[in-house]
Amino acid sequence: MPNPTNQAPADPAPRSMRSASVRTANLSQVLSALHFHGPLTRSDLCAYTGLTRSSVAVQVSELTDAGLVFEQAPQSDGRPGRPSPLVTFSTDIAALAIEVEVDSIAAAVFRLGGESLAERRLARTRSQVRVEDAIADIGTLARDVLADAGSPTIIGTGVGVVGLVEEAENTVTMAPNLGWDNVPLGQLLANEIKDCGEIRVGNEANLSARAESTRGAGRDANDMIYLSGEVGVGGGVISNGRPLTGRSGFAGEIGHLTVNPDGRNCGCGSIGCWETEIGIRALLERAGLNPDDGADAADTLWDHADRGEEQARDALATTGRWLGIGVSTLINIFNPDVIVLGGMYRTGYAHLIDAVRAELETRVLPPLRGAAIVPSILGDSAILIGAAEMAFEHALADPIGTMSSIRT
């Protein structure tokens, strides 16, 4: 059974536990087990939650009354004996997920349990975008994708944005690639998207980290670092099963660790940030390509390297070395189980990993060696999946309370 910490719905249970909160905690456990592991028998639910059989019966009954789950007569599985009924989630309970990226805006609907029901993506020019235009585009995409999905009951909305986000305020504090400063996105969207539960906004890399941690390459890890990059480099840290947030929710800006103090100027105003050495611009420049050509040019570069072109291989070796230097720093700081590589480090994984590993051999303290360095499993879907998980979080923590609030 995977480590249950990864399925933690929200904050730790408060230390003063009274009967109401015990009840909520038990309901949360049962619904979370179903959400992360799929339909289960009552016996499985006992095993996953540690609750007694009679307690599981009570929770299933309450969740059924709330319209969140139902019990399904199983198909015969061909084995002798009558198979047990499966507790499964209602098919019409879903979350809305929104992604605001450098070159596209997307919306998707995910059922409780994590299945994607519909997804739409709108390409946008790689330039600054007026907030009003983005809001209108998101509204249109959301309405279309909800119709595609058959208009399920939406219990929450999660929005992933390429920028620094103050999660407590649902505000985009700084998004240079969009040209946004202090945009109260959650509040603005509340006027555009109706009947979609509470709207929460998060940083795209943090949401990808959450997705890989719950449903991707980090699902068996308690301590995981997600690293993704193209022009900018972002990341998210899962520490002891929970996202690292810091004082204002800005933690995880690993693209801006200084690796070369007298090196290149960074867009952030500093010098020698990690992203100046491992970002796509430096890679393309080293390979003699136009640094402004973006992700498609990186795909070309992998091809050149496959054909054995020396400049391409040298460029990858240099970028891989810098990648390894920063990854070593992260391992020495965080002692993680796994580092998950997304974005161009996923597509270029095979071309970069040897140079990364060579650097780790000298730079990671011996007792901290052994962290796995793996490519992302969820790839470009990670942001939307993470946004949906953020949207489900309240419902998983307080199933009955959330259902009451969306029905009033």
Added chain:
Amino acid sequence: MPNPTNQAPADPAPRSMRSASVRTANLSQVLSALHFHGPLTRSDLCAYTGLTRSSVAVQVSELTDAGLVFEQAPQSDGRPGRPSPLVTFSTDIAALAIEVEVDSIAAAVFRLGGESLAERRLARTRSQVRVEDAIADIGTLARDVLADAGSPTIIGTGVGVVGLVEEAENTVTMAPNLGWDNVPLGQLLANEIKDCGEIRVGNEANLSARAESTRGAGRDANDMIYLSGEVGVGGGVISNGRPLTGRSGFAGEIGHLTVNPDGRNCGCGSIGCWETEIGIRALLERAGLNPDDGADAADTLWDHADRGEEQARDALATTGRWLGIGVSTLINIFNPDVIVLGGMYRTGYAHLIDAVRAELETRVLPPLRGAAIVPSILGDSAILIGAAEMAFEHALADPIGTMSSIRT
């Protein structure tokens, strides 16, 4: 009231809360409030714990029966009306704290509530030490200091060691300054120290971080980084009120983040680790002093700088710049409330802080600025205080269970 997260006794309450664990959680809250805030009236206890008056009465009664607390008739405070009795901890319940440092071994006894009852320190030559000799010295120091303290009931022992520690095993995995590799210190001490409760071993910098977080410069912070240095540079991270541990408990090796990939060789085998630029050797060398002269030479250097000697000032400016480069990285990664400087960064704080701040101005992402950079309050006592807090942890999490186990 300080943020209660800092007083969290141990792990989050398990999600399946039954009546026994609710009772333990409530007892834990009451005892923790007393331990961290000192004697309190029952009304204060309600305020600190969120428990009802009748629940506080039950917990106080159980803790009294277990011999952990008692109610004290207050001295008249000169104000009208009868003052309320104070719930206070028993004076004969204590923890044993041990410190194994580069140049000394120390033992101390701390009462529940944090007051130091006795402390002894044994200087040792700055060289490798045979494990058996260290164990024998610790045993002697422990017996002496327990006698000094009047032989209180010891509910746990915490040991801080200058090295990487696998906390789950109480094993010192790697301590180059002692010449130790994979020493099962907890197990070895169990044969030497009797009747001192459970023995737990931790890394000295992590324990200092814990001490500063609970009783020092970080006591109002949820997210704190502690940095300390001399020859080696170590640190500890408190994230959302809890120590960052990582997969094996080795997290926080911030001395080995790479800041200058083509710089000086580090003792760890890597090149350009932060400690090669901000450690005492580099500082003394820059100042034209003997790099092997240690902490006393640093004190001399502060004097030279105070007298305006140019080479001393330049050396401090350069070290301060490198200090700022790494601190900026830590702020961008962790978004902390506060960074606490210990060791020579505490004694040299006034000489270094301007250069640190200048670096932060360009290197920290604007929305992450504002973290406080402060000197350690606890200074050289931090390790022993942190070791005692580690020893108290089990008793605070499960007061009755711990008392039963040490009395059988």
